[in-house]
Amino acid sequence: MQEKELRRVLGAELRPSGVIDAKMEEAYRIIRNAEVGQTGSKKPVIQKVLVGIGSVAAVFALMVTFCVMNPVLASEIPILGGIFSKLSDLFSFGQLPEEDTVLLYQDNGTASVDKGSAGESASDGQGVRDTAVYQQTSGDITITLTEVYASNQALFIGVNVKNAQEFPEMALFADGTQNLSVETVEYYSFRPDAIQSLRHIEGKFADAHTYDGILRIDYSEINxxxxxxxxxxxxxxxxxxxxxxxxxxxxxxxxxxxxxxxxxYEIPETFTIKLDISNIVGDLAEPLPLEGQKSAEELERMSDEEWQKYMKTLPQEWYDYPNKYENWWQEGSWSYDLTITKKDSASRVIEVNQINEAGIGVRSIELSSVEMTLNTVEGNDTFAVALDADGNKIENGSSNAYELAIAGHDISRVYIYICDYDEYMDEIKGYGVPGNHQDRSFQEVLEERAVFKTVVETGE
Amino acid sequence: MNTVNTLVRRARRGDAEAFIALIEECKMTLQRVALGYLRNEEDVADAIQDTILDAYEHIGNLKKEEYFKTWLVRILINRCTKRYRMNQHKAYLEDYSEEAQRDVGKADVEFREMLSILPDDSRVIFQLYYGEQFTIREIAEILGMNENTIKSRLHRGKEQLRVALEGR
Structure with missing residues (x-):
């Protein structure tokens, strides 16, 4: 299609819409009637005029919550909500709540405004924070922490990585995500020691020089x-x-x-974290071949003895992490001081306290806007699974099988089943895979074979 | 003296009529861009109303007068995105087919058909580039994206459009 045609069609004068015109006129009426301040100067006190005006007031109340409580101006609101929004379709926990997200650094280079809650530091007393606090450069790599959301269960941090050089092609998972890992040392105000960790950032490369991702730190990993x-x-x-x-x-x-x-350790409502990053690592899309490397089929045909002998021939470096065959990485020093305040209006704990005679059951479930944690009582030989009100399995969003991502699920009612571990993994789990076992539903099989089951009405 | 810049200066000093005049200048742009996100006319109207009020509230902080339209469209896209997410479960395809049956002009039909053919991740970029004639740089600022990404989406989108049209 020629460009001229695109311009003609997409730039066409559309027919006037009575519906749109009416709404615009209503807005003009509000603006013309905007209250005059005591000084006599005209100032747009739009909020007061809107009280009692139906849907407009409700919409504006949302805007007040989103825009005015955070006195970041409309022109400085992150476009499309920043990294959390950009990755909402890919991220395992879906869209993180905008109303509980605190902006740290904004893409147009302006300083974020201190809200007096999460992210307080390096303020100049007028509430304007020095952006250097959240953007650090070491060598060719600039890492920016863009936003943060802290629920009652985990901390989520938006991370932007810019490389002055081009990133090599990195591995792409089936769900469309590309992960980077960071080696960290973390100092939390509620514990005397430091935690060394390898943290995984879930996200995607925006282009050859830019990566956007979300770093999740579960409180169970730091307490x-x-x-x-x-x-x-x-x-x-x-x-x-x-x-x-x-x-x-x-x-x-x-x-x-x-x-x-x-x-x-009890994680307090407000705490500080000094986050030191010393290395950032990615997995190459095409690992470099090793000299004499065997194919998967060849490895399968080997006996155990042959396999062990073969593994000893591989270079020591291949066993290291990271290594040049499988990874790209960049060492450096990126350090951030954050003050975190837990804020999630949907956070709550529902006590269940149902334990059967075998000592298996559910103590409680913890809910936030985006996840549900199952607090079960089990032995080593059982496994719990949760279904939503429609009988769909709620998958885990992290490596912890009991931290479930609730985005897209109706959790007004949650069915929790605890099964024999081997039986679940070998036989039952397959019923939960779409397309498998069309004769019986996953829930039917769980109802029949679980060693413990309960239903929790969450009132969501 | 540039009329738009004059109006923006007056609007920033609280002149409601100057602000309204600016909005009227951009009315068709607002309608076309919002339709790229929200097929339902009510939602488009609400998003535009939110945008007008939001912009009036914060126009005092617009840094450069000549960026008024870019700034306004950016606010609109934010409002549309928020509204789209709130209503994601709605059957927009059904809304669209009902609207297509109404007596709308040929231009509207062509416009909406073009929107429906365009790939999801390129639709708003096409609209801003071809329909509203923003530059690549302005689009990058509006959407918070890299200029190279904008270019590659335009290129890829045109290829996808060509394939889609050939298949009709």
Whole structure:
């Protein structure tokens, strides 16, 4: 189609719409009647005029919540909601709540305005925050933290990565996401020690130089206090390297002694985190071939002895992470200070407290705007699964199987089934795969074979 | 002296009529861009109304007068996106077919048909580039996207459009 034709059609004068004209006239009426301030100067106090005017007031109330509580001006609102919105279709937890998201850095280079809640730091006293706090450059890589949302279960941080050089082609998952990983050291105000971690950022490359992603930190990963366990080891003169050796089984942390040695820090409503990143790593779309590398079919045909012999021929570097065969990475130093305040109007805990005679059941479920955590009571040989009101399986959004992504699900009613682990993995799970076993539904099979089941009405 | 710039300066000083005149200048743009997001006329009307009120509230902070239209369209797209997400479950295809049966002009029919053919991720870019004749740079600013991404979407979209039209 020729450009001229595109311009003609897409730039056409459309017929006037009575509906649109009426709404515009209503807006003009409101503007013309805008209240005059005490000084006599005309100022658009639109909010007061709108009270009591039907749907317009409701719409404007939304705008007030979104725009005016955060005194970021319309021209400085992140386009299309920033990274959380950009990735809402891809991200495993869907669209994170805009009303509970705090903007840290904005793409037009302006400073974000201090709301007095999450993200307080380096303010100049007038509420304008120095953007350098959230954008750091080391070598060719600039990492910007764009926005943050903290529920009662996890912390989500928008991350933009810009590379002065072109990124190599990175691996693409079936769901369309491309992940980067960052090696971190994290200092939280509610615990005395630092946490070293390898964090995964879920997102996508916008172009050859730019990556947008969301970093999720689950509170269960940062609230474990193992100081009593460490004290026990110190008293016994056992080092972490010694623990794995035969004969040291008494020093292992097990289900039986877990409660004896492990406590949990309470995550306060407001806390600080110093996030230090020392390396950023990606997985190459096409790993470099190793010299003498065998194909998958060849490996399958090998005996165990042949396989072990083959693995010893592989270069030591291949076993490292990251390595040049499988990864791109960039070491550096990017450091951020964040103040986080938990804010999610949908956060709540529903007590269930149903345990059967075998000691299996559900204590509670924790809800936020985007996820549901199952707090079950189980042994090692069971597995829980949750279905929504329509009988659809609610999948996990993170590597933790019980942190479920609720976006797109009707969770007014939640069916929770706990099954024998092996039976679930080998037989039952397949019924939950769309297209499989059309003769019976997943829920029918779970109803029949679960060792525990319950229904929770959430009132959502 | 540029009329638009004069009107913007007056609007920033609280002159309601100057602001309304600016909106009237951009009315067709607002309608066409909103239709790229929201097929239902009521939703389009509501999104435009939200945009007008939002813009009037914050026009004092528009940095450069000559960017008024770019700035206004950016606000509109934000409102449309929000409204689209709120109503995502609605059957827009059904709304569209009902509207197509009404007595609308040929230009409207062609316009809506073109929108329905355009790929989802390129539709608004096509509308802004060909329909409203914004530059690549302006579109990048409105949508918060990289200029190269805009160009590649235009290129890819035209190819997809060509294939779609050949198949008709």
């Amino acid at each position: 474990v206090d193992d100081s009593r366990y460490q004290q026990m080891l110190d008293s016994a003169g056992v080092t972490p390297e010694d623990i794995g050796q035969t004969g040291n089984e008494e020093f292992w942390l097990t289900d039986e002694n877990y409660a004896q040695y492990i406590d949990y």
